[in-house]
Amino acid sequence: MIDSMTAKRIDKKEALELLGKGDLLDLGERADKIRQGLHPEEVVTFIVDRNINYTNVCLNKCRFCAFYRDRSAPDAYVLTKDQLFDKIVETIDQGGTQILIQGGLHPDLDIHYYVDMLRSIKKRFDIDVHGFSPPEITYIAERSDLTVRETLEVLGEAGLDSVPGGGAEILSDRVREQLSPKKIRTAEWLKVMEEAHGLGMRTTATMMFGSVETEMDIIEHLDAIRGLQDRTGGFTAFIPWSFQSLNTEIAKSAGKKSRSKGSFDQSTGVDYLKILAVSRIYLDNIRNLQASWVTQGLKMAQVALRFGANDFGSTMIEENVVRAAGVSYRVTKEDIIEAIRASGFSPAQRNTKYHIIKRF
Amino acid sequence: MLSHIENKVAGGKRLSGEEGLELLGSDDLFRLGRLADTVCRRINGRKAYYVRNRHINPTNICLNRCGFCAFSRSKGEEGAYELSLDEIAERVRSAPGGTKEIHIVGGLHPDWPFEHYLDIVRTIKRVSPGVHVKAFTAVEIDHFSRISGRSIEDTLRVLKDNGLDAMPGGGAEIFSQPTRDKLCPEKISGERWLEVHEAAHGAGIKTNATILYGHVESFEDRIDHLMRLRKLQDRTGGFQAFIPLSYHPKNTEMGGEYPSAIDDLKTIAVSRLMLDNIPHIKAYWIMLGEKISQLALLFGADDIDGTVIEEKITHSAGALTGESLTGEQMAHLIRRAGKVPVERDALYRTIE
Numbered sequence: 001m002i003d004s005m006t007a008k009r010i011d012k013k014e015a016l017e018l019l020g021k022g023d024l025l026d027l028g029e030r031a032d033k034i035r036q037g038l039h040p041e042e043v044v045t046f047i048v049d050r051n052i053n054y055t056n057v058c059l060n061k062c063r064f065c066a067f068y069r070d071r072s073a074p075d076a077y078v079l080t081k082d083q084l085f086d087k088i089v090e091t092i093d094q095g096g097t098q099i100l101i102q103g104g105l106h107p108d109l110d111i112h113y114y115v116d117m118l119r120s121i122k123k124r125f126d127i128d129v130h131g132f133s134p135p136e137i138t139y140i141a142e143r144s145d146l147t148v149r150e151t152l153e154v155l156g157e158a159g160l161d162s163v164p165g166g167g168a169e170i171l172s173d174r175v176r177e178q179l180s181p182k183k184i185r186t187a188e189w190l191k192v193m194e195e196a197h198g199l200g201m202r203t204t205a206t207m208m209f210g211s212v213e214t215e216m217d218i219i220e221h222l223d224a225i226r227g228l229q230d231r232t233g234g235f236t237a238f239i240p241w242s243f244q245s246l247n248t249e250i251a252k253s254a255g256k257k258s259r260s261k262g263s264f265d266q267s268t269g270v271d272y273l274k275i276l277a278v279s280r281i282y283l284d285n286i287r288n289l290q291a292s293w294v295t296q297g298l299k300m301a302q303v304a305l306r307f308g309a310n311d312f313g314s315t316m317i318e319e320n321v322v323r324a325a326g327v328s329y330r331v332t333k334e335d336i337i338e339a340i341r342a343s344g345f346s347p348a349q350r351n352t353k354y355h356i357i358k359r360f
Numbered sequence: 361m362l363s364h365i366e367n368k369v370a371g372g373k374r375l376s377g378e379e380g381l382e383l384l385g386s387d388d389l390f391r392l393g394r395l396a397d398t399v400c401r402r403i404n405g406r407k408a409y410y411v412r413n414r415h416i417n418p419t420n421i422c423l424n425r426c427g428f429c430a431f432s433r434s435k436g437e438e439g440a441y442e443l444s445l446d447e448i449a450e451r452v453r454s455a456p457g458g459t460k461e462i463h464i465v466g467g468l469h470p471d472w473p474f475e476h477y478l479d480i481v482r483t484i485k486r487v488s489p490g491v492h493v494k495a496f497t498a499v500e501i502d503h504f505s506r507i508s509g510r511s512i513e514d515t516l517r518v519l520k521d522n523g524l525d526a527m528p529g530g531g532a533e534i535f536s537q538p539t540r541d542k543l544c545p546e547k548i549s550g551e552r553w554l555e556v557h558e559a560a561h562g563a564g565i566k567t568n569a570t571i572l573y574g575h576v577e578s579f580e581d582r583i584d585h586l587m588r589l590r591k592l593q594d595r596t597g598g599f600q601a602f603i604p605l606s607y608h609p610k611n612t613e614m615g616g617e618y619p620s621a622i623d624d625l626k627t628i629a630v631s632r633l634m635l636d637n638i639p640h641i642k643a644y645w646i647m648l649g650e651k652i653s654q655l656a657l658l659f660g661a662d663d664i665d666g667t668v669i670e671e672k673i674t675h676s677a678g679a680l681t682g683e684s685l686t687g688e689q690m691a692h693l694i695r696r697a698g699k700v701p702v703e704r705d706a707l708y709r710t711i712e
Binding site: 024029032266268269273296299300302303306338339 | 387389390393394397617618619620621622623624625648649650651652654655658680692693696697698
């Protein structure tokens with residue numbers, strides 16, 4: 001038996017020590033052993049899905065977001081059903097099993113809109129709907145005079161299969177106050193997830209680091225996720241990614257204010273791998289850890305597979321263009337399969353519940 | 361499995377080719393990284409280098425049309441270009457303040473006389489007398505020798521007299537001839553490449569060395585390549601840095617896949633471990649991406665190259681990076697990897 005599997009869980013203080021002073025290769029090796037213990041078959045999974053953003057109108061207007069528009073903006077949109085269906089048909093044609101539906105907090109849309117959307121999808125298509133992050137669920141509930149639980153129940157009956165972990169950013173209200181003052185706070189985010197898990201719905205959890213948080217904020221975030229998972233067991237996966245402001249990872253540092261001591265003044269590849277490894281070590285009760293090729297690039301995602309990650313996330317049928325300064329190229333399912341294989345793992349396509357449906 | 365190698369490394373003993381192969385075949389990424397980092401620290405301490413430099417490629421017109429190259433064009437072909445001396449001067453003039461090195465490599469132009477290349481070097485020195493000119497691969501030097509009727513030694517001496525400070529390490533690819541025949545049948549042989557560098561070292565010109573890996577070569581080819589470089593370096597001591605170049609397949613005749621990042625890191629580590637007599641191992645960020653380059657600093661590399669400004673060769677073949685970083689960005693990457701950033705010139709002298 002691998003030591004790290006039988007070892008007792010680390011506490012916040014130890015995690016902070018690892019994140020701050022840990023040797024990267026030691027952290028990687030430890031995380032790699034834990035990953036091997038959890039996934040000894042050396043399979044790395046991915047899902048074929050499409051990210052569908054049904055609207056870009058959003059009341060939250062988070063400071064790190066470049067996507068939102070006012071309702072009156074010329075390029076504000078709400079997808080029509082036909083547009084939505086076309087996207088789903090294309091997804092299924094490409095072997096997709098899931099759509100990830102997320103959007104802004106649109107003031108005109110209430111529960112009836114969402115129920116109708118879900119029912120019309122499920123009537124026509126055999127596809128998993130992974131949709132509506134906690135800020136949306138919370139807003140739909142408020143907008144419709146329902147509790148969060150009632151909202152999830154109604155959406156679940158209409159066809160919602162699971163809830164994505166977006167909108168978590170950093171689960172520290174001090175950070176949220178700075179980044180996204182209008183967005184739901186830590187307790188509300190966790191409450192949506194707890195209610196969803198209580199109804200038997202699986203969800204993921206995310207973390208967006210590299211903005212204004214301290215190392216302690218990161219650990220508090222991991223601790224909040226671990227604590228809830230101890231109670232519910234409902235998280236399928238944890239997905240850390242780094243804050244992306246411009247289209248190069250590094251350009252974003254320009255003009256950025258210096259931060260308080262102990263924070264990252266700009267997140268680099270080494271920071272990503274450290275956080276990934278510490279996440280694998282800390283979250284001993286979450287089975288899957290996703291590498292973020294979209295934010296880190298395919299090469300870093302390959303390295304991530306040796307620093308704790310066992311899943312390559314989504315093929316991103318819609319957002320599958322990796323951009324660097326002046327260059328972009330399309331990442332196909334075949335590229336992802338090849339990237340996994342070249343790293344020494346067996347690639348496999350999974351569904352929303354992390355069940356393997358096809359091996360390559 | 362690797363413990364006998366670990367013992368040798370701990371004792372500062374030289375590794376054999378068989379041991380190199382064992383390292384390349386190992387999946388123990390972390391152990392390889394630690395071993396290479398041990399050697400790197402022994403040589404370079406915690407220092408990691410970067411340079412404020414600018415690349416200039418005078419022409420992409422080339423008599424050699426190597427299968428792995430997406431940059432070269434034939435004369436008259438669409439996309440073929442030639443920079444005039446004025447355009448070269450302008451590029452030097454517009455380089456950011458503090459630029460210490462101009463890196464020049466280009467195609468083997470069918471019409472340009474040797475004198476034109478001397479003009480290029482002189483032009484750069486005239487515009488920016490303080491800058492180092494690191495120019496012309498062994499393949500170009502061999503070409504100059506043939507078109508001018510001069511010996512290699514004489515060709516190098518004339519270039520040096522006109523301002524050449526150092527030579528880059530390109531054109532090495534894979535020395536092993538059967539593999540080289542598949543890659544670049546028209547290019548000079550590995551033996552010739554080594555002869556040119558030996559002559560450069562003899563003329564007091566410091567040079568770099570490279571390997572192009574991740575295409576059709578075998579692990580044996582890679583180790584053979586490293587062993588030949590090590591042997592020459594034992595005689596001359598003229599190599600400053602070794603730069604493993606990660607193959608880019610886009611738009612090339614050969615095609616294929618990008619090597620994995622795991623292979624990139626292992627190749628850096630094994631290079632550090634085998635080349636015990638070459639002071640610097642460079643993780644060229646244009647090819648690896650700044651993230652893998654940074655990580656490579658923990659796998660034996662001690663240099664991430666430079667600001668570059670304009671890059672055509674790798675970008676012709678599907679580079680996923682930008683074309684430039686600032687000195688501050690490079691220093692930040694180095695610092696975040698736990699190393700001490702040192703700005704250097706083309707000869708690895710520290711810039712205060």
